Amino acid sequence: MWRSPTQPKKPSFINILSFPEACESLKKGFMVKKLRRKLEGSSNLQDDEECEFELEVPPGSVLLFPSETAVDITDLDAIDFEIKNLIVLDGTWAKAKRVYSENPWLNILPHIKLKVNKMSLYNEVRREPKDGYLSTIESIVHVLKALGENHEGLENLLDAFESMVGYQRRFKEERLTKRS
Structure with missing residues (x-):
């Protein structure tokens, strides 16, 4: 898009976060709308875009992700508000990092x-990239235990997960045995 030299440059999303007023406003919740270009061209710019997804991020949302700004779950006193919603990126570590980098709105959220x-x-x-890195379900269970008083049913999730891992391990061993 051509821009006249006198027209101000549009600020990048990350630069917006440097304004305390913007951050305070965003703590009240916000909407995320991801647009994508349609494959067929059109003379009208609005017709060139369609909504890929729309998401409401309510107040009290935090992201479970080990970023540089993340607060350890044991240091929750450092977070300035009550946690009401937990956002978790599910996938391999490589996929989660890619999703994180492709969605700058995630930077708005407090990280734990x-x-x-x-x-x-x-x-x-499956090997994790570092010791102490857990699967998504294990991480969610640990965070929910740290956040709440009612742990009922959480161990059942880990039991079911452990059972699934056992099936996968046996299947992997059978495949390796058949190859030999």
Whole structure:
């Protein structure tokens, strides 16, 4: 798009976050709308875009992601508001990092992380990039335990996950045995 030299440059999304007023306003919740260009060209710019997804991010939302700005779940006093909604990126670590980098609106959210000294149950099937990195379901269970008083049913999730990992491990061993 051509821009006249006197026309101000549109600020980047990340630069907007440097304004405290913007951050305070965003803490009240916000809408995310991702547009994508249609494959067929059109003379009208509005006709060239369609909504890929629209998402309401309510107040009190935090992102579970080990970024540089993330607060450890054991240091929740450092977070300036009550956590009401947990946003978790599900996928491999490489996929989660890509989703994080492709969605700058995630930077608006306060980030929390886990520091865990145990191996993931999933480690028997798939290697994690670092010790202490857990599967999505394990991370969610640990965070929910740290956030709430009612732990009922959370261990059942881990039991079901451990059972699934056992099936995957046996299937992997059978495939390796058949190859030999």
